[in-house]
Amino acid sequence: MVTFLAGGTGTPKLLWGADGVFDPGETPVVCNTGDDVEMGGLLVCPDVDTVLFSEGGILDRETWWGIGGDSTETHGAIGELAEDAGLDPGPRYLSDDAQTSGREIARWRRFSGVAEFMELGDRDRAVHVTRTGLLDEGKTLTETTATLAEALGVDRPVLPMSDDPVATIVHTDEGPMHFQEFWVHRRAEPSVDRVEYRGADGAEPTSAVREALDAPVVIGPSNPVTSIGPMVAMDAVRAALESTPVVAVSPFVGDRIFSGPAGKLLEATGYEASTAGVAEAYPYADAFVLDTDDDTELDRPTVRTDTELGSPADGERVCRAVREALGTVGAEVV
Ligand code: FO1
Ligand code: CA
DSSP, X not given: OOEEEEOSSHHHHHHTTGGGTSOGGGOOEEEOOTTOEEETXXXXXXXXXXXHHHXXXXXXXXXXXXXXXXXXXXXXXXXXXXXHTTOOXXXXXXXXXXXXXXXXXXXXXXXXXXXXXXOOOHHHHHHHHHHHHHHHTTOOHHHHHHHHHHHTTXXXXXXXXXXXXXXXXXXXXXXXXXXXXXXXXXXXXXXXXXXXXXXXXXXXXXHHHHHHTTXXXXXXXXXXXXXXXXXXXXXXXXXXXXXXXXXXXXXXXXXXXXXXXXXXXXXXXXXXXXXHHHHHHOTTOOEEEEETTOXXXXXXXXXXXXXXXXXXXXXXXXXXXXXXXXXXXXXXOO
16 A cells, blocks of 8 residues: 545646556545535635546636536626625635634635636536535535545545644735635735634544554645645654655756646745755655756665656656656555
């Protein structure tokens, strides 16, 4: 068994093509839930869903979120109503003074459905309705995700990092905001002071995640701050990574990033925006896979290949390098 840690783009791209190298049934993926939002009463889990949709063959591979060819009738109608009613089109947090301290944490990811600031496709929304319905019936997020995975024909175990709510809050010069507000609504423009994983202190990885982290771990080319940060903010996850072989794939080529806001967020959290910064952020990683054009010298074993990911052939090539890197740290995978 080998366990992958995934955010929303880099690692799902790596896994697209992994099946020729790693048996999917024996290759669970632990998904970040720090990006999750509740919008209009529906729980949206972008990173879990990108993995589910990718593995289920329905992902929109232009954007790497949502369902390919989806319509947006409901989203459009919500926007029209809000405009006709003269309602503020920005993200609207739901406050609830009656919440207990446990629910207080979740409040930071709760938005009104008025002026839906993320585009939820119609078929995508059906997934959120089903997920939220199952949660309301008392199922855990882990159970709910397994049910959705089965419906979508996904062979790989897809494991949310925790059943407890954690929210990535970006503290900017314009105040604190949820990661989705920073990323989708503000296009990552505000300058960042620090990043907080709200709820992580009281959150625990699930038993399925603990078990998966007994195996060698692969950290894909995900955002160290917003994808992996929320996971290792839970002490039990960090401890697990310190006691198992870990291979990380750099999301950079030297100081050039393939995509996303990782550079800005790494710098705000005290690291260089580069492969060297990623290596410093991952002290528990025992070996790295770097791009052939990346001449960073690391203090740990390194395997080089073309790390550009955009096709199953790319994923397979990088997975072969990952398997080789696992071998350099004594974690041979057959
Ligand atoms: N990203 C956008 O840039 N704009 C959107 O409107 C948007 C909607 C959306 C809806 C569902 C979903 O699962 C993901 C969505 N994303 C959207 C992607 C998401 O914001 C991030 O890319 C991930 O959270 C980062 O991993
Ligand atoms: Ca280690």
